[in-house]
Amino acid sequence: xxxxxxxxxxLIFGWRETPVLVLESLCVAAGERVxxxxxxxxxxxxxxxxxxxxxxxxxxxxxVAGQDLAGLSAAGRDRWRARHLGIIFQQFNLVxxxxxxxxxxxxxxxxxxxxxxxxxxxxxxxQRLELSETxxxxxxxxxxxxxxxxxxxxxxxxxxxxxxxxxEPTSALDDRRRDHFMTLLLRESERQNSAVLFVSHDxxxxxxxxxxxxxxxxxxxxxxxxx
Amino acid sequence: MLWRxxxxxxxxRRATLVLVVLAIALSTALLAGVERVRQETRDxxxxxxxGVDLIVxxxxxxxxxxxxxxxxxxxxxxxxxxxxVEAITKRPEVAWVVPISLGDNxxxxxxxxxxxxxxxxxxxxxxEPLRFSDGEPFDDVFDAVLGAGVAAxxxxxxxxxxxxxxxxxxxxxxxxxxxxFKVRGVLAATGTPVDQxxxxxxxxxxxxxxxxxxxxxxxGRHTSPDQARARDLQPDSVTSLLVGLNSRVAVFQMQRWIxxxxxEPLQAVIPGVALGQMWRxxxxxxxxxxxxxxxxxxxxxxxxxxxxxxxxxxxxxEMAILRALGARPWQIGLLMVGESALLSLVGVVVGVLLLxxxxxxxxxVLSERLGMAxxxxxxxxxxxLWLLVVLVSGMLVGLIPAWRAYRHTLSxxxxxxx
Numbered sequence: 001x002x003x004x005x006x007x008x009x010x011l012i013f014g015w016r017e018t019p020v021l022v023l024e025s026l027c028v029a030a031g032e033r034v035x036x037x038x039x040x041x042x043x044x045x046x047x048x049x050x051x052x053x054x055x056x057x058x059x060x061x062x063x064v065a066g067q068d069l070a071g072l073s074a075a076g077r078d079r080w081r082a083r084h085l086g087i088i089f090q091q092f093n094l095v096x097x098x099x100x101x102x103x104x105x106x107x108x109x110x111x112x113x114x115x116x117x118x119x120x121x122x123x124x125x126x127q128r129l130e131l132s133e134t135x136x137x138x139x140x141x142x143x144x145x146x147x148x149x150x151x152x153x154x155x156x157x158x159x160x161x162x163x164x165x166x167x168e169p170t171s172a173l174d175d176r177r178r179d180h181f182m183t184l185l186l187r188e189s190e191r192q193n194s195a196v197l198f199v200s201h202d203x204x205x206x207x208x209x210x211x212x213x214x215x216x217x218x219x220x221x222x223x224x225x226x227x
Numbered sequence: 228m229l230w231r232x233x234x235x236x237x238x239x240r241r242a243t244l245v246l247v248v249l250a251i252a253l254s255t256a257l258l259a260g261v262e263r264v265r266q267e268t269r270d271x272x273x274x275x276x277x278g279v280d281l282i283v284x285x286x287x288x289x290x291x292x293x294x295x296x297x298x299x300x301x302x303x304x305x306x307x308x309x310x311x312v313e314a315i316t317k318r319p320e321v322a323w324v325v326p327i328s329l330g331d332n333x334x335x336x337x338x339x340x341x342x343x344x345x346x347x348x349x350x351x352x353x354x355e356p357l358r359f360s361d362g363e364p365f366d367d368v369f370d371a372v373l374g375a376g377v378a379a380x381x382x383x384x385x386x387x388x389x390x391x392x393x394x395x396x397x398x399x400x401x402x403x404x405x406x407x408f409k410v411r412g413v414l415a416a417t418g419t420p421v422d423q424x425x426x427x428x429x430x431x432x433x434x435x436x437x438x439x440x441x442x443x444x445x446x447g448r449h450t451s452p453d454q455a456r457a458r459d460l461q462p463d464s465v466t467s468l469l470v471g472l473n474s475r476v477a478v479f480q481m482q483r484w485i486x487x488x489x490x491e492p493l494q495a496v497i498p499g500v501a502l503g504q505m506w507r508x509x510x511x512x513x514x515x516x517x518x519x520x521x522x523x524x525x526x527x528x529x530x531x532x533x534x535x536x537x538x539x540x541x542x543x544x545e546m547a548i549l550r551a552l553g554a555r556p557w558q559i560g561l562l563m564v565g566e567s568a569l570l571s572l573v574g575v576v577v578g579v580l581l582l583x584x585x586x587x588x589x590x591x592v593l594s595e596r597l598g599m600a601x602x603x604x605x606x607x608x609x610x611x612l613w614l615l616v617v618l619v620s621g622m623l624v625g626l627i628p629a630w631r632a633y634r635h636t637l638s639x640x641x642x643x644x645x
Contacts, residue, residue, distance in 0.1 A: 015638075048641050052551065054637075054641065078555050081553050082552060082553020089641075093548065095232070095549070096545065097235045097238065098232070102231075107552045109228045110552045110553040110554055167641075
């Protein structure tokens, strides 16, 4: 098993004809915390779709948890993503009509690992992210934004992923909640020994991370707006 | 889990989806209802004449003859001579004959002049004979036997006196008020036009028309009931004749004999054949009703499609979340199809319940108007097929949003575009 959880090499990718992402190399080691500043238009969406295995690069390779994604079928990539990646979005992370707990258990059941993590495991993890069982029983739409983001974190980490991708997860939170969320998220990822790829334009958060990358600088493609 | 997701998602949007379910329910009730009306009218008409082998009257078209002699619908054209009745009765193939004489009414209910053989030989449904719920067959000239519906509607019982009106309309200007009748018996309900009929003897029919010529009373002549009893009341003619044969095998032979060799030009009709003719005519109406019902189903499906597609735009974010969690594109498609299938299923169930409600509330009124006890309570055999059509077409409609959702999941990546 490789100690790198993510290895992107000589990537060229475009949704249409013009490439929006040309990337020589991007690696994340196991347990490493990487801060990637990527404003809109920098190819961020494309990079995340590539890492998630939703799309394949035109050239080059993406390997997640030691597996070249191009070597897997579409179904295999879906399974791989569920098993090895945890993803937290900017906001509206939750399926609105499910309770917080059901959101977490849905992820667990889709991760397709032999023994799906059960309710106790979900509750224990939620406890560490300061979410009570009562809160988890509420529907997603009845939770505050901060609570929603913590449920999203529980959901992303329930399968103990090798790599946690967080895409501006704190942009909807005020300062106090943002710092609190960061503390909880990083503490838990360290406990699980998950690597973190944290995408944000908020440079104040960069201090929490081992390594800083700047996507516009890495991306060799002409940035296009609206990506 | 996918199943649970579908249920929760539908419940979440229940306010709008109630309308979708209602639209599907309405079209289901229409489709199934048309099928039931079709089946039920056929059953009812067929059961009304189940014991009669031939109906004989003046030539006026098979269907016309059947409708006025048995169903009291339409007007008889001419009468057949009593001599023909006797000639037919004498034939060896004939087991029984029941003459029918029409033309009067009791407050809108048709009066049937006949013989007591009517109560003995008439059969309906599965070989059911007529039964008296009270009293007995007419005996005196001025006795009347009421169908169950007549007695119930007019509040009459055995021993009551009634005055018959002349003609077949609901409001008679001329009434046979010099010769009142006494109710001698009330028949048990049959669900056939018998329930809506008043039965008197042929002699009574002659008696009440003693002072009449060509449909108008002769001025200045007033025969009293007792004077009438003293007269010869043998009828010259009757409207039609119900015939039962010893063996059904002889039916075509007997029909041919009546059509060609009877003392006067007559027409013998096999009830089943005449009914077949009627169903072919009604087939067009039924077809039109079906087309309308299918169109309503089409509208209901469009309502569902528009609801699903509208929701889909709002749900692109949700699809992206599911994809990020590792859901396969086909699982997301299945979610969509599952929703439309479930909506259709609930719609069909509500539709059938709706139909049962209508059957319970509306059909008694309609049955009375038709003079036959129609019941739409029982499902028709073909109904299942229509329910299946609704379910399958509902599911197929779900394929459209499913396909779009599938396309979105491929093009959106992790960040949904709006």
